[in-house]
Amino acid sequence: AQSVTQLGSHVSVSEGALVLLRCNYSSSVPPYLFWYVQYPNQGLQLLLKYTTGATLVKGINGFEAEFKKSETSFHLTKPSAHMSDAAEYFCAVSEDNQAGTALIFGKGTTLSVSS
Amino acid sequence: DSGVTQTPKHLITATGQRVTLRCSPRSGDLSVYWYQQSLDQGLQFLIQYYNGEERAKGNILERFSAQQFPDLHSELNLSSLELGDSALYFCASSVRGMNTEAFFGQGTRLTVV
Numbered sequence: 578a579q580s581v582t583q584l585g586s587h588v589s590v591s592e593g594a595l596v597l598l599r600c601n602y603s604s605s606v607p608p609y610l611f612w613y614v615q616y617p618n619q620g621l622q623l624l625l626k627y628t629t630g631a632t633l634v635k636g637i638n639g640f641e642a643e644f645k646k647s648e649t650s651f652h653l654t655k656p657s658a659h660m661s662d663a664a665e666y667f668c669a670v671s672e673d674n675q676a677g678t679a680l681i682f683g684k685g686t687t688l689s690v691s692s
Numbered sequence: 693d694s695g696v697t698q699t700p701k702h703l704i705t706a707t708g709q710r711v712t713l714r715c716s717p718r719s720g721d722l723s724v725y726w727y728q729q730s731l732d733q734g735l736q737f738l739i740q741y742y743n744g745e746e747r748a749k750g751n752i753l754e755r756f757s758a759q760q761f762p763d764l765h766s767e768l769n770l771s772s773l774e775l776g777d778s779a780l781y782f783c784a785s786s787v788r789g790m791n792t793e794a795f796f797g798q799g800t801r802l803t804v805v
Contacts, residue, residue, distance in 0.1 A: 613796075618798075619798060620694060620696070620782060620796035620797050620798045620799055621782070621784075621796040622694070622796070623793050623794070623795075626793065667735065679725060679737045679740050679748045679750060680725075680737065680784075680794065681737060682727075682734060682735040682737075683734075684734040685734060685735070
């Protein structure tokens with residue numbers, strides 16, 4: 578069964594610092610991988626996704642993630658944090674199969690950004 | 693605005709009651725997904741419908757049921773409510789499966805008292 582582990586439920590960085598949010602997945606077949614962001618009192622918004630092809634994926638708001646099959650990882654990074662990046666981030670995995678597909682989410686990482 | 697509409701935004705009800713949550717997907721999206729978000733369980737996949745048919749089932753309780761209507765809107769029915777059912781319920785829609793981008797509604801916050 579597919580699963581996602583997000584290391585660190587809470588990450589704190591200073592404005593301008595590197596953001597690194599860790600995600601490891603477990604999947605029996607090549608997975609589709611996603612990062613979503615949730616701002617307070619809002620729904621989830623897609624940051625980026627990996628399906629096939631280039632392993633370095635660029636998303637919105639300056640975020641990017643690298644798919645590393647050998648490490649079963651899909652870590653999210655941003656070179657320079659901004660105060661507006663403070664939110665909860667979810668890594669997710671899905672498998673496309675005949676029975677339908679669904680995103681399986683990690684438990685989330687709350688990102689705090691201080692000035 | 694994701695284009696996915698969920699109503700109501702907030703719902704307060706008593707234990708033992710039944711409620712219905714409604715979701716209108718983005719125009720053209722055939723797949724609808726329901727998720728439950730709580731502090732202790734995180735985001736849990738409940739059920740998926742594709743063009744009116746159930747396609748995948750997650751951790752959905754027997755007291756919960758859902759359906760997708762011909763106009764593609766979906767309803768999640770929660771019955772015999774318990775305090776532990778208090779959570780944020782999200783609907784998401786996508787063109788096909790979740791490997792295509794899924795768009796989430798703003799959720800319905802259910803409080804069972």
